[in-house]
Every structure is written in C-alpha cells, then in structure tokens.
Amino acid sequence: MIRNQAAIDFLEGRYSCGKLTSPAPSAQEIEHMLTVAMRAPDHGGLKPAHFVVIQGGGLDRLSELFVEAMTNAGADEAKLAKAEKMPYRAPxxxxxxxxxxxxxxxxxxxQIQTAGCATLSLQQMAMAYGYNGIWRTGDIVNSPIVRQAFDLAEQDELVGFLYLGTEEGNGLCRKPPVIEKNVSYWS
Structure with a gap:
C-alpha cells in the first residue's frame, strides 16, 4: 500500500546534474538542508558528518587549493587549468x-557511510527546493594538501564535494535507471 505518493514520485525523479548555474540555495535553505542532512542514519549517534559551505570568495580559495594540490601532484598545464576552473562549475x-x-x-x-547518507540528503533537499547538484570526488579528495586545508586527521575522510545550483537546460541530465546489471536475488 502506497502511503505517500508524492514522496515516491520525488525519490523516483532524483538524478545528478553537473550543469549548474546561479541561483544557489539561500542561506536559510542551506541551513534547513544541513539540518535535514544531520538526520542521516547514524549508528551510535556520533554525528561524524562535518560540512564546509563554500561560496563567493570561498570558491576562489578552493580554486587556489586545487591548483596547489595538482601542482604538488606534478600535473601538467592542462590539468592545472582544469583544476583552477573546477570550483566554478556551481555557485x-x-x-x-x-x-x-x-x-x-x-x-x-x-561513520563514512553516515557522511555519505548526509551528502545524499543534502542533494535531495536541494532538489526539493528546486535546485540540483552533483557529488564529485576524484584524486583531489586524497591530496595531502587538500586534506590539510580541511584539517583532516588520519582516520577522517573527505567524502566529496557536493556542487549545487540551478540546473541549466531543465532535465537534460535526467537518464532512466537500468537495474538489471546491478541487482541479483537470493531466494
């Protein structure tokens, strides 16, 4: 028996989109999104998820950090140029x-899974507000320079960067899921 068709419809419509522009969620919306994210499944109630909100001048700071990290990794000029632009993919x-x-x-x-669930909750809340986003990781999350900048201890994990904003080209990122190759059954 379906008890909340609106919730089912919403969850069935979830998808990631990396084509993002302004506007981004407001300060009030961000606070609400973070509050909901803190409700992620959390064995022991340890609240291991920590969030760093990056916008405005913070995007410039992140761009400089990415370039420094990639320079340290020996990246060529093309990769450095890409790293410099990465934070500006979303507001x-x-x-x-x-x-x-x-x-x-x-x-x-x-504890890492709790932070991952919190990330999904953030993206779902952004979509509920009419925005979209994409969760990005890559080698940059393991860079010693990036880890130091985010004050990570040895056992901490940078779960990723959730890029958020208004989707460009409404619905162009939407692709139907196919489960056949990803599911098996034990009966």
Missing part, C-alpha cells in the same frame, strides 16, 4: 567530511 559547493570518532561498536566505515 555553491558543500564539502562533506567524515570526522572519525573512536567507538567500540561503530567502525570507521559506518
């Missing part, structure tokens, strides 16, 4: 970090 980025807390019953992987 708002939220970096999501799993800050590991030692616990006898909650392993590190569960």
């Amino acid at each position: 708002l980025i939220i970096a999501v970090i799993a800050r590991y807390k030692e616990h006898p019953k909650v392993p590190r992987i569960e």
Whole structure:
C-alpha cells in the first residue's frame, strides 16, 4: 500500500546534474538542508558528518587549493587549468567530511557511510527546493594538501564535494535507471 505518493514520485525523479548555474540555495535553505542532512542514519549517534559551505570568495580559495594540490601532484598545464576552473562549475559547493570518532561498536566505515547518507540528503533537499547538484570526488579528495586545508586527521575522510545550483537546460541530465546489471536475488 502506497502511503505517500508524492514522496515516491520525488525519490523516483532524483538524478545528478553537473550543469549548474546561479541561483544557489539561500542561506536559510542551506541551513534547513544541513539540518535535514544531520538526520542521516547514524549508528551510535556520533554525528561524524562535518560540512564546509563554500561560496563567493570561498570558491576562489578552493580554486587556489586545487591548483596547489595538482601542482604538488606534478600535473601538467592542462590539468592545472582544469583544476583552477573546477570550483566554478556551481555557485555553491558543500564539502562533506567524515570526522572519525573512536567507538567500540561503530567502525570507521559506518561513520563514512553516515557522511555519505548526509551528502545524499543534502542533494535531495536541494532538489526539493528546486535546485540540483552533483557529488564529485576524484584524486583531489586524497591530496595531502587538500586534506590539510580541511584539517583532516588520519582516520577522517573527505567524502566529496557536493556542487549545487540551478540546473541549466531543465532535465537534460535526467537518464532512466537500468537495474538489471546491478541487482541479483537470493531466494
């Protein structure tokens, strides 16, 4: 029995989009999105997810950081130019970090998963507000320079960067899911 068709329709319509422009969520919307993200499944109630909201001049700072990280990794000029532009793919980025807390019953992987669930919740909330986004990682999340800039301890994990904004070309990123290759059944 379907109890909330609107919720089902919303979840069936979720998709990522990297073609983003202004406007981004407002300060009030961001605060609400973060509040909902903190409701992600969280064994032990450890609240390992930490969020860094990056916009305006923060995008410039992130661009400089990415260039420094890629320079340190020995990237060529083309990769450096790409790294410099990466933060400007959206008007708002939220970096999501799993800050590991030692616990006898909650392993590190569960804490990382909590931060991942929080990231999904952020994107779903953005979509509920009429925006969209895309979760990006890549080698940059493991860069020692990036890890240091985000003050990550050895056991912490930069789960990724959630790029958020208004979708360009309404619906162009939407692709129907195909589950056959990704599902098996044990009966």
